[in-house]
Amino acid sequence: MRRINNWISGIAMAILTAAVVFAGCAAPSGSPATTQAKSINLNGAGATFPAPLYTKWFDEYNKLTGVKVNYQPIGSGGGISQIIEGTVDFGATDGIMTDAEIAKAESKNGPILHIPTTSGSVAVIYNLSGIGSGQLKLTGDVLANIYLKKINKWNDPAITAINPGLKLPDAAIAAVFRSDGSGTTYIFTNYLCKVSPEFKSGIGNAKSVKWPGDIGGQGNAGVAGQVQQIPNSIGYVELAYAEQNKLAWASLKNAAGNFVEPSLTATTKAAEGITLPDDMKVMLTDSANPEAYPIVGFTWILVYVNQKDKDKGEALAKMLWWAIHDGQKYTEPLTYANLAGSTVTKAENAILSIKYQEQPIITR
Amino acid sequence: MNQCKPDRPAAEVAGDIVSAARARIGDAIFTRLTLFFSILMVTILIALLIVLGIDAWPAIQKFGLSFITSVEWDPVNEVFGALPAIYGTLLSSAIGLIIAVPISLGSAIFLSELAPQWMRRPCSFLIEMLAAIPSVIIGLWGLYVMVPFIRNPIEIWLGSNLGFLPLFSGPPFGVGFLSAGIILAIMVIPIITAVSREAIVAVPLTQREAMLALGATRWEMIARAVLPYCRSGLVGGVVLGLGRALGETMAVTMVIGNAYTLSPSLFSPGATIASKVASEFNEASGDLYIGSLIELALVLFAITLLVNIIARLLVWRTVSVRSTGE
Numbered sequence: 001m002r003r004i005n006n007w008i009s010g011i012a013m014a015i016l017t018a019a020v021v022f023a024g025c026a027a028p029s030g031s032p033a034t035t036q037a038k039s040i041n042l043n044g045a046g047a048t049f050p051a052p053l054y055t056k057w058f059d060e061y062n063k064l065t066g067v068k069v070n071y072q073p074i075g076s077g078g079g080i081s082q083i084i085e086g087t088v089d090f091g092a093t094d095g096i097m098t099d100a101e102i103a104k105a106e107s108k109n110g111p112i113l114h115i116p117t118t119s120g121s122v123a124v125i126y127n128l129s130g131i132g133s134g135q136l137k138l139t140g141d142v143l144a145n146i147y148l149k150k151i152n153k154w155n156d157p158a159i160t161a162i163n164p165g166l167k168l169p170d171a172a173i174a175a176v177f178r179s180d181g182s183g184t185t186y187i188f189t190n191y192l193c194k195v196s197p198e199f200k201s202g203i204g205n206a207k208s209v210k211w212p213g214d215i216g217g218q219g220n221a222g223v224a225g226q227v228q229q230i231p232n233s234i235g236y237v238e239l240a241y242a243e244q245n246k247l248a249w250a251s252l253k254n255a256a257g258n259f260v261e262p263s264l265t266a267t268t269k270a271a272e273g274i275t276l277p278d279d280m281k282v283m284l285t286d287s288a289n290p291e292a293y294p295i296v297g298f299t300w301i302l303v304y305v306n307q308k309d310k311d312k313g314e315a316l317a318k319m320l321w322w323a324i325h326d327g328q329k330y331t332e333p334l335t336y337a338n339l340a341g342s343t344v345t346k347a348e349n350a351i352l353s354i355k356y357q358e359q360p361i362i363t364r
Numbered sequence: 365m366n367q368c369k370p371d372r373p374a375a376e377v378a379g380d381i382v383s384a385a386r387a388r389i390g391d392a393i394f395t396r397l398t399l400f401f402s403i404l405m406v407t408i409l410i411a412l413l414i415v416l417g418i419d420a421w422p423a424i425q426k427f428g429l430s431f432i433t434s435v436e437w438d439p440v441n442e443v444f445g446a447l448p449a450i451y452g453t454l455l456s457s458a459i460g461l462i463i464a465v466p467i468s469l470g471s472a473i474f475l476s477e478l479a480p481q482w483m484r485r486p487c488s489f490l491i492e493m494l495a496a497i498p499s500v501i502i503g504l505w506g507l508y509v510m511v512p513f514i515r516n517p518i519e520i521w522l523g524s525n526l527g528f529l530p531l532f533s534g535p536p537f538g539v540g541f542l543s544a545g546i547i548l549a550i551m552v553i554p555i556i557t558a559v560s561r562e563a564i565v566a567v568p569l570t571q572r573e574a575m576l577a578l579g580a581t582r583w584e585m586i587a588r589a590v591l592p593y594c595r596s597g598l599v600g601g602v603v604l605g606l607g608r609a610l611g612e613t614m615a616v617t618m619v620i621g622n623a624y625t626l627s628p629s630l631f632s633p634g635a636t637i638a639s640k641v642a643s644e645f646n647e648a649s650g651d652l653y654i655g656s657l658i659e660l661a662l663v664l665f666a667i668t669l670l671v672n673i674i675a676r677l678l679v680w681r682t683v684s685v686r687s688t689g690e
Binding site for chain 2: 074075076077078080081098100101172174179180181182203204205206207208209210211213214215216217218222225226229230
């Protein structure tokens with residue numbers, strides 16, 4: 001009993017000590033912030049897909065200008081809701097905001113901009129013994145039917161017809177999908193909706209959909225892991241992930257009728273030579289460019305046109321300007337695609353439209 | 365605590381009297397502090413329930429009871445139902461317990477009754493260490509090491525020999541309810557083992573000696589004197605393990621296959637409540653979608669509560685039966 005008593009009082013002492021120490025610490029920690037009131041911090045949150053690039057950008061930008069940008073990769077959905085609430089200076093997303101989300105944001109803080117920063121593509125990966133990367137050819141229609149579970153065997157006439165030279169097994173196709181909500185699924189289903197009316201009416205385009213497919217993998221790693229392990233399976237992952245892990249991917253037939261393997265060049269091509277809307281709210285899937293890979297999408301930074309803080313607004317606009325120009329040199333080493341010519345011009349126009357009290361913040 | 369005082373040295377008692385006034389203040393502070401902490405905990409629980417209820421309200425209002433019975437989960441058309449997730453949660457936990465309970469009780473009995481003295485502590489320590497491995501590590505190990513082994517040879521063998529049973533039908537993907545159950549078993553074994561071992565060690569030596577004196581074998585002594593005596597402790601251990609299994613998220617998400625299906629086959633990929641919420645919450649948008657995920661969480665809360673109540677009743681019943689029996 002005596003020992004227990006000592007023990008309890010020991011714990012009580014520890015709690016009290018901790019409380020005193022904590023209270024003591026709290027006071028001085030506030031002071032450094034006041035001494036460097038001049039330094040500007042920008043806060044952003046959102047998509048995980050561009051997070052490695054953004055981390056690199058903000059690090060380099062901090063070295064150049066001293067502006068500190070905190071980016072939290074909490075997911076596109078989180079990025080959108082935080083920018084709607086106005087708790088961050090910018091959001092980031094792989095999918096276009098829905099009309100309802102835009103209306104909510106505009107009613108609170110006025111017009112909101114989608115500024116593309118880079119684009120990404122989705123590689124269709126497979127595990128077929130004896131068939132190397134790029135050898136399997138698929139059309140959008142066949143891919144949609146595989147994921148609708150209407151094509152169930154690898155030697156289905158629809159697949160063999162476009163792969164005359166390949167010996168495809170008489171085996172069931174295990175269709176692997178992303179189980180977590182993700183921009184990758186958003187881009188992938190956006191493409192399948194464009195090429196298959198049945199997919200559009202039955203499944204639809206979203207970050208999570210009701211897959212009739214077989215197995216859900218968690219993240220790119222989960223999908224790739226399943227595909228690598230399960231013979232005769234098919235899946236989809238981000239291009240960067242497929243490239244870094246040397247996964248076998250399919251050539252896809254694009255809108256112009258050419259079979260194209262996923263690559264950074266073919267990703268950039270998707271935005272080249274086609275007319276883009278001025279607001280940049282466009283999915284690049286099924287691009288008309290003959291050299292384009294068909295499953296491509298932008299990733300955007302979301303900012304309000306009307307900035308409430310002059311210094312912050314200026315820092316934000318300058319940072320975005322830097323990102324779509326000088327920042328682009330960091331994209332390819334990190335397996336992200338460059339922004340193409342007309343995209344940059346339209347992104348520039350969007351950044352120039354950012355205002356503080358009805359006055360443009362930066363000029364060309 | 366007062367009864368202890370006569371046992372203590374006189375000098376110490378005298379010291380206590382001198383500082384009695386101070387001690388009374390200390391006691392008062394201590395009482396208030398602990399009272400505050402316990403009220404805080406209860407408040408947090410209630411606040412949590414209220415917030416979950418408010419956020420889940422759009423879904424509760426829209427779907428009502430059909431949320432529990434529907435098998436749909438369609439974020440595009442905003443139709444949500446929880447049945448496959450409830451089924452997956454209960455099935456994977458049941459598989460986990462069926463595997464874990466005999467192994468845990470066996471090792472607890474061995475370590476407390478039969479093992480040579482030198483191996484008891486190290487072995488118990490190592491088993492408890494298993495509980496300290498982060499679930500994401502267990503999940504990765506499961507995905508890359510265990511799942512391939514379960515697919516080939518286990519599922520392929522079961523499928524070709526017992527494939528006529530619905531339980532072992534369907535293609536052997538490796539990921540699915542069976543893998544999830546086995547991962548859960550690995551995760552709850554250390555908990556059940558540790559609690560059961562403590563319970564068995566706490567059985568008075570006199571119980572064992574009395575049984576042995578009657579001429580019982582070691583097996584009879586354990587089965588008739590030791591285990592009945594600590595039954596409530598054993599049930600408690602199993603319930604703790606079940607609680608962990610029901611709520612386990614990361615490791616299960618990685619090996620269960622995350623398909624939203626209602627299949628009798630153990631080979632079939634499925635989903636649990638926790639895995640569904642963890643997978644989709646980050647990117648969910650819209651009040652109804654988020655509300656449905658939160659309602660899933662409430663359902664899990666209700667299941668856990670129900671399981672705990674049943675277990676309490678079980679423990680209470682066994683304790684009262686034993687005390688009236690004696």
